[in-house]
Amino acid sequence: MSLIFRPLFEKQSSTYTYLLADSQSKEAIIIDAVSETKQRDIGLIEELGLNLKYIIETHVHADHITSSCPLKDKFNQAQIVIGEANSVVCADVLIKDGENLQFGEFTLTALSTPGHTNGCMSFVVGDKVFTGDALLIRSCGRCDFQGGSADKLFDSIQKIFTLPDETYVYPAHDYGGRTVSSIWEEKAFNEMIGGNVDKQEFVRRVDAMELSLPAKIHVAVPSNQVCGSRIVTSKS
Numbered sequence: 001m002s003l004i005f006r007p008l009f010e011k012q013s014s015t016y017t018y019l020l021a022d023s024q025s026k027e028a029i030i031i032d033a034v035s036e037t038k039q040r041d042i043g044l045i046e047e048l049g050l051n052l053k054y055i056i057e058t059h060v061h062a063d064h065i066t067s068s069c070p071l072k073d074k075f076n077q078a079q080i081v082i083g084e085a086n087s088v089v090c091a092d093v094l095i096k097d098g099e100n101l102q103f104g105e106f107t108l109t110a111l112s113t114p115g116h117t118n119g120c121m122s123f124v125v126g127d128k129v130f131t132g133d134a135l136l137i138r139s140c141g142r143c144d145f146q147g148g149s150a151d152k153l154f155d156s157i158q159k160i161f162t163l164p165d166e167t168y169v170y171p172a173h174d175y176g177g178r179t180v181s182s183i184w185e186e187k188a189f190n191e192m193i194g195g196n197v198d199k200q201e202f203v204r205r206v207d208a209m210e211l212s213l214p215a216k217i218h219v220a221v222p223s224n225q226v227c228g229s230r231i232v233t234s235k236s
């Protein structure tokens with residue numbers, strides 16, 4: 001058996017979508033699919049002859065609208081998966097910390113990693129961890145809305161750092177064109193938490209981020225709470 005692994009990129013929101021599949025059984029999962037690129041993703045799934053089993057969200061995104069529901073409409077055997085702490089009405093699976101999902105011979109393990117939002121999950125598949133917006137390459141997610149907490153994020157990243165050093169880190173975003181990192185690299189060089197920064201200093205750094213709100217937050221969050229099944233046009 002071998003793993004089909006296709007990182008994909010959506011340039012408006014600098015979001016990575018990850019398609020993974022078992023090359024023999026063709027069972028597939030997709031992580032953090034984006035509305036703008038759903039035709040590309042559907043095309044690739046069909047071209048490779050994959051059987052989409054799970055449509056997975058690392059969290060309720062504030063910066064883009066998910067294509068979970070449109071993908072489920074297209075591949076109606078697929079199940080939408082999100083962490084159990086999220087108030088999302090359309091999910092088929094509210095996954096818990098430590099729970100496994102199978103696709104072919106491969107196993108995805110959920111890790112609860114709150115802090116960027118209260119419902120954030122990371123997902124481990126073999127030597128890869130998909131960290132959403134908890135751990136970014138040389139950075140981390142902001143903690144100033146959706147139940148965010150720098151205190152919790154510190155503990156979550158320490159939990160991610162217990163994975164083997166050689167584990168590849170695939171985040172939900174990168175704004176500088178980087179595509180992959182590793183646990184040892186982020187332990188050493190992450191500008192928010194690398195080099196054994198303590199919790200107090202980490203919280204101070206997160207509090208000092210001073211970021212403006214994502215342009216689409218008032219549309220994206222309510223739409224993503226229904227898995228992108230409707231586009232909310234008024235602020236709510």
Ligand SMILES: [Fe+2]
Pocket residue numbers: 059060061062063116133141
């Ligand atoms: Fe996010």
